Amino acid sequence: MITVRFPRFFFNHYIDDQVSYTIPEEMAKGLLIGNIAHDLGLDVKRLKSGKARIYTGDNTEYIDLNKEKGVLLVNQRIDRETICGQTTPCALHFQIILEGPMEFYSVTVEITDINDNSPAFEKSYMKFKISESAVTGAKFLLERAVDLDVGINGLQSYFLTKTDNFVLNLKVQPDGEKIPEMVLQRPLDREKQEEMSLVLTAVDGGEPKLSGTAQIHITVLDANDNAPVFTKPVYKATITENAPKGTVMTRVSAFDADKGLNSKLTFSISSTVAEVRDLFEMNELNGDLMLKTSVDYEKARNYQIHVQASDEGGLTDSCKIIVDVLDINDNNPIINIMSQTNVIPENSASGTVVTMVNVQDLDSGENGKVDCTMNENLPFKLKSTSSNFFSLLTDNDLDRERASEYNITVTCSDEGVPSLSSSVTLTLQISDVNDNAPFFERSSYEAYIVENNTPGLSIFTVKAGDPDWNQNARVSYILEDSSVNGVPVSSYVSVSADSGVIHAVRSFDYEQIKDFHFRVKAQDGGSPPLSSNVSVKILIQDQNDNAPQVLYPVQTGGSLVAEMVPRSAEVGYLVTKVVAVDVDSGQNAWLSYKLQKATDRALFEVGLQNGEIRTIRQVTDKDAVKQRLTVVVEDNGQPSRSATVNVNVAVADSFPEVLSELTDFTQDKEYNDNLTFYLVLALAVVSFLFITCLVVIISVKTHRWRQSRILYQSNLPVIPYYPPRYSDTLGTGTLPHVYNYEVCRTTDSRKSDCKFGRAGSQNVLIMEPSSTGTMQRIQSDKSILDEPDSPLEVC
Numbered sequence: 001m002i003t004v005r006f007p008r009f010f011f012n013h014y015i016d017d018q019v020s021y022t023i024p025e026e027m028a029k030g031l032l033i034g035n036i037a038h039d040l041g042l043d044v045k046r047l048k049s050g051k052a053r054i055y056t057g058d059n060t061e062y063i064d065l066n067k068e069k070g071v072l073l074v075n076q077r078i079d080r081e082t083i084c085g086q087t088t089p090c091a092l093h094f095q096i097i098l099e100g101p102m103e104f105y106s107v108t109v110e111i112t113d114i115n116d117n118s119p120a121f122e123k124s125y126m127k128f129k130i131s132e133s134a135v136t137g138a139k140f141l142l143e144r145a146v147d148l149d150v151g152i153n154g155l156q157s158y159f160l161t162k163t164d165n166f167v168l169n170l171k172v173q174p175d176g177e178k179i180p181e182m183v184l185q186r187p188l189d190r191e192k193q194e195e196m197s198l199v200l201t202a203v204d205g206g207e208p209k210l211s212g213t214a215q216i217h218i219t220v221l222d223a224n225d226n227a228p229v230f231t232k233p234v235y236k237a238t239i240t241e242n243a244p245k246g247t248v249m250t251r252v253s254a255f256d257a258d259k260g261l262n263s264k265l266t267f268s269i270s271s272t273v274a275e276v277r278d279l280f281e282m283n284e285l286n287g288d289l290m291l292k293t294s295v296d297y298e299k300a301r302n303y304q305i306h307v308q309a310s311d312e313g314g315l316t317d318s319c320k321i322i323v324d325v326l327d328i329n330d331n332n333p334i335i336n337i338m339s340q341t342n343v344i345p346e347n348s349a350s351g352t353v354v355t356m357v358n359v360q361d362l363d364s365g366e367n368g369k370v371d372c373t374m375n376e377n378l379p380f381k382l383k384s385t386s387s388n389f390f391s392l393l394t395d396n397d398l399d400r401e402r403a404s405e406y407n408i409t410v411t412c413s414d415e416g417v418p419s420l421s422s423s424v425t426l427t428l429q430i431s432d433v434n435d436n437a438p439f440f441e442r443s444s445y446e447a448y449i450v451e452n453n454t455p456g457l458s459i460f461t462v463k464a465g466d467p468d469w470n471q472n473a474r475v476s477y478i479l480e481d482s483s484v485n486g487v488p489v490s491s492y493v494s495v496s497a498d499s500g501v502i503h504a505v506r507s508f509d510y511e512q513i514k515d516f517h518f519r520v521k522a523q524d525g526g527s528p529p530l531s532s533n534v535s536v537k538i539l540i541q542d543q544n545d546n547a548p549q550v551l552y553p554v555q556t557g558g559s560l561v562a563e564m565v566p567r568s569a570e571v572g573y574l575v576t577k578v579v580a581v582d583v584d585s586g587q588n589a590w591l592s593y594k595l596q597k598a599t600d601r602a603l604f605e606v607g608l609q610n611g612e613i614r615t616i617r618q619v620t621d622k623d624a625v626k627q628r629l630t631v632v633v634e635d636n637g638q639p640s641r642s643a644t645v646n647v648n649v650a651v652a653d654s655f656p657e658v659l660s661e662l663t664d665f666t667q668d669k670e671y672n673d674n675l676t677f678y679l680v681l682a683l684a685v686v687s688f689l690f691i692t693c694l695v696v697i698i699s700v701k702t703h704r705w706r707q708s709r710i711l712y713q714s715n716l717p718v719i720p721y722y723p724p725r726y727s728d729t730l731g732t733g734t735l736p737h738v739y740n741y742e743v744c745r746t747t748d749s750r751k752s753d754c755k756f757g758r759a760g761s762q763n764v765l766i767m768e769p770s771s772t773g774t775m776q777r778i779q780s781d782k783s784i785l786d787e788p789d790s791p792l793e794v795c
Helices: 036-040 044-049 080-084 274-279 655-664 675-708
Strands: 007-010 013-016 018-024 032-034 053-055 063-066 071-074 090-098 103-112 125-131 139-141 155-160 166-172 178-184 195-204 211-221 234-240 248-251 265-269 280-282 288-291 302-311 316-326 334-340 343-345 353-360 370-374 380-386 389-394 405-414 421-431 444-450 458-461 476-479 493-495 501-504 515-523 531-541 549-552 563-565 574-577 579-581 591-598 604-606 612-615 626-635 642-651 718-721 743-746
Touching (some): 018 036, 139 316, 155 166, 234 248, 265 280, 274 280, 280 302, 389 405, 476 493, 549 642
Parallel strands (some): 234 316, 563 642
Antiparallel strands (some): 032 071, 334 353, 405 421, 458 501, 493 501, 515 531, 591 626, 718 743
């Protein structure tokens, strides 16, 4: 057993490694050839994990690979003569291919000959007609035996039955071939022996020696004492493999010194293999060698034909014709896929081997030279690794998001004229890696929620996409840790990991928090995961959930507070002002005042917008000293909320007159000794405040009078009034508009001046379209503030 190193391939790296074995032919199936794992320096486990297999390039598998033991075994009967004929040395060439990573080894198994074929004659019976005038030394060509074995096991010698007339002579050809001749060593005498029989034995050189025999029958004739002679011992001819039937390749010629019938020659193909007789034929009369059927260069490149010339006297001569077959380009390249990867990750490095192909062309010379190309504009290249072997490698970075599959067509063409080609299409799938982070549709989001919401209410939905595939594109949503006013944001909202729906964790109060920010992270399911985040702003919308609160007059439980109106008061006299606030925002905080009950409803009125209580007629002596008013303060919410306040009014010109009637204001209540002191103090404070306000109002009203071109005039001082919180913007409330109102009042409410304001745009609140919450459109039909085309009269 002989072991030699030679090239192997590992991906796109070139490594020298070869192993060769020598075995005799006709080994039984299953016999050991060699330990291939040991000879290649491989672990048996590598043969299993690499899915080792034998690639021969044809359908005959004489050799089997046992991956469990790492040995090569005989798979079927190997007949050297069938595989190689007379060609020596005879060898089987194949490759062993491993995957993951891809490796490529070449193995050669040389088949040695054994002596399993005996020499055989094509004709087992030979006839000779020899003239008795044949001179001593005359030669008679005998049939040549054929032995399919080669070397020492091939034909070695001939033996002839011992006789007095003939001896055996071996004629050695220039190529070393031995042709048996029967040489006359003593003249024949037909009268003594007209016929004789001899045995020619052919013997090979094997152990043991094998032999074959042929019978020779000799008839002695008279007088033909000259044998034919060919003009050349060897003739040469050429023919193309596509030559038509009947083509004449060459003509042989011979002459005979005899005359008459003894000089008439007949040409024939003598001892040769049966295949030659099937392909060629000889014209017996003129010696033309003709094509009997078409020849194939790929089967045999030359033929040796033995030709015999015989005269009528039975004398013969022989020559050899060597016919060379010329190749034509009649075979397309054959493309064999040795190993193929059907799926490759998109992050594969440039130069990664995808497929290995072997190309064979049975033609020779330029007709057998093959070059392979592939379709353009693909991120792959085709590289020749050795003779007739090509590797398909990645040439650029792959991106599954641009192309998830490639159809690669490999075309192989030879250099013949005209050129022949073959092609094969390979389908390659690109597998995904997590190389794209999730991305949100917008850089930030805003969402609205009405206060006093139900915990768990869906507020909004954030949505992120990922161009990756399968698990790498599965996006989860995570609420990032942060705080709002020192409280974790997770106590305000939560995010659904699968859908990105944002839910309210608690009920919100607009009066406590108007808006807050937080960030949501979108993370994919890759390994390692990739993520991105987005800012979300939640704005709380106000609800009318707070009733108005009366600041003045202050309601006391144990003391009596009353406003005093002199009997000389005229129409429009300002008795007092009800002051109230509403902690709500926008129109929910717009307050209106109504007189619900009064001792004398014809005497007093309450300003709808400003809460001022004024007289609506002249006070008379008939009016009762004690007057009790109930004022309702109502906001503009839907539904509206209200509060009531009781106002005590004393109609009198002097304080003692009031004191005499005070006991009637508080029934079922006890007066303490300090009541007088408190009443005097309250009256003093109210008087001081009234005088101060009167001075300020007159000054402001005078200034505004000149600028506003007032429509009405009055002899009484002007009192300007600005309703609280009638201007609301997005920064302080939920209304996205600004309303400006200018109200000018005199102490005479019947001669008040009015100005009109318009809203800048419609009052519409819209949630994000992607929100799971309901789109809200708030437009109050009852409030003229929501009608931008209608003026607002606040007089």
